[in-house]
Amino acid sequence: MFGNYLSDVRKKQPHIHCITNYVSANDCANLLLASGSSPIMADCPLESAEITALCDGLLLNTGILNPEKLSAMQKSGKTANALHHPVVLDPVGAGASRFRTESVQSLLKELRIDVIRGNLSEMKALFCHAEISHGVDAVASDRITEENLPEMTKLIRQIAAVQNTVIAVTGQIDIVADKNQAYCIHNGCSMMKSVTGSGCQLSALTAAFITANPEHILESTAAAVCMMGVCGEIALEHLKHYEGNSAFRNRIIDAVYCLDAETLDKKAKYQIF
Amino acid sequence: MFGNYLSDVRKKQPHIHCITNYVSANDCANLLLASGSSPIMADCPLESAEITALCDGLLLNTGILNPEKLSAMQKSGKTANALHHPVVLDPVGAGASRFRTESVQSLLKELRIDVIRGNLSEMKALFCHAEISHGVDAVASDRITEENLPEMTKLIRQIAAVQNTVIAVTGQIDIVADKNQAYCIHNGCSMMKSVTGSGCQLSALTAAFITANPEHILESTAAAVCMMGVCGEIALEHLKHYEGNSAFRNRIIDAVYCLDAETLDKKAKYQIF
């Protein structure tokens, strides 16, 4: 099933307007190209709405945020909503500062977001009024594990219901849920945490998947999360003994470039609740 | 002949001031270093003119544009003109928004540009008042092909004549022309479209080539375009079966680093009209 969503990305080649951060922008662009979609990056409020209108889907990533970029996100988000373009929000660093948290909250309030993709501490900072997020890494005590999976899945589905959106929380185990259903995904490997912006890349890939499959937001988001994990596994298999996280970063993008629908379906490991 | 222009880059090691975008800045810098030239990147209007004066050539790339960066480009461009430093303009995204198009037009009006390097849709948006550019990719109906090559070459030479500059339009076939002469270059491979900023990188390389060969702007621009294509071909030859666009990106830069003048001359495929 997930393979079909990938095939649609390759076939439709959606243009994704990315308003994102300079740390991972190059990797996000190359990952989108690897997937068959086309990135267009522009973050100036003087033009962002026009750029959004030229594209098919929108990615909002709050890494390295500033007021100008936030303004561009608001304008692009409204245009995307008016044109019924799918929108992914990656609330990078929510909880790490008042400005970041309040900015994300304003985006959530003003825009219709189709998918929120982040880590558990960002979700808790936004929706559970819990402890402060420690930057881009999930707080250790907040990890999704086999033991707390049922509880976590319930929590994510509750958030999805309240926000009326799809939530994708990634970690050791990934949970992708709307109010009705949850995918728990067991692909990936721990070395992915050693690649800067691997979450940003997944959010970009998610934007490509849901834009190519707008009738199946939940399922195609799960497919994107699964694909990123599968590509991490393939990258690890190809890694030579003296290679590290830089080679691994390249090999993940290469794996996205090479992956076909059949292999994705064969390697996907997930449960549906 | 093209090999001599490369040798001059390696020998003179020109310093290139780059005002460019954060998506491809790192790749552009490493590509310039691979060529033997030195990148200096600075985009703040408070200092851009001073930085330009320290360097030997200037690259203006309008990707991820904003008013501050545009102001820096204007100040640096005027300094470069006053000091007779060669200037390359890459009008990234011209046609994609009113702000982008008008900004590029203001640069063309106020500055003496030696080479404009872009894709066909950007050129048409700027000079032919044609349909809207679709971001950074050439509009499909606007491709340069074997069939329309004579017509396209004539069009590019007309633009070059009106603008009194060298125009380099890259695509499946590349055309580099001034009002008198055109090089049609057949190097490269389609996979280069899967590398983000491959056009930006070529524009940076072009700045290095014309700065090292200021008496031969047309010919050294053609040499840079040819070299980028040759390096794409070499990168493709070295690609392993499980590698994709990320390995390819690295291998192009590596090929620039390793290429010698003789190999460039041997692999160059072009016609002169």
Next chain:
Amino acid sequence: MFGNYLSDVRKKQPHIHCITNYVSANDCANLLLASGSSPIMADCPLESAEITALCDGLLLNTGILNPEKLSAMQKSGKTANALHHPVVLDPVGAGASRFRTESVQSLLKELRIDVIRGNLSEMKALFCHAEISHGVDAVASDRITEENLPEMTKLIRQIAAVQNTVIAVTGQIDIVADKNQAYCIHNGCSMMKSVTGSGCQLSALTAAFITANPEHILESTAAAVCMMGVCGEIALEHLKHYEGNSAFRNRIIDAVYCLDAETLDKKAKYQIF
């Protein structure tokens, strides 16, 4: 001895707030992850102090500087000083423009900086009122060589004494000194100059080392400088004949990822004066 400082980075996994430039931000982030530390990047003055407070150490890199980023550096620097977090300053481009030089001078005046890591021309521009720095490359006449090593070491120690900080000057030979002692480090290879931001990466690594070893600022800075050189040597050993500076860049980060304390101690080449 240096191996122990590396082990402390791996063990303590310090969070480093980086206010840096978009050319090398991705490489700096991946290098920090390779070392075992965690980068958190944020450069907006509306939040920078809060981000600093969440982290354990601070890196200030003046590449691609603008007034907003300078303001963020001042706020973060004061917070880091108040919280006794170690601070590394990389004065990229000091001497290349009045704005850059004066900005760095204001940071030096207002903040307690633990380590200044740069090239010789930057140091001379800041502290010796000498000729103008040529961007990010050390002026040729200002190289550290075997012949002038005693003289240079004395100069660096004088600067360190006046500034009451540790100075790390990198070039063909590296000198790391405080007012009492100097390490002259002979690791590394000339190809490292062909990687953009290799100095920025070293400054980030230095921030990780001193944050994990705050009682040994001088020694752990020398260890970071040594490690970067050792990883350059290892990367060069693994380089294939058709590979260039892009593969080399990746292999340096990979070498940081793979290096263990014993290998660092075995390969370290330095003298203490």
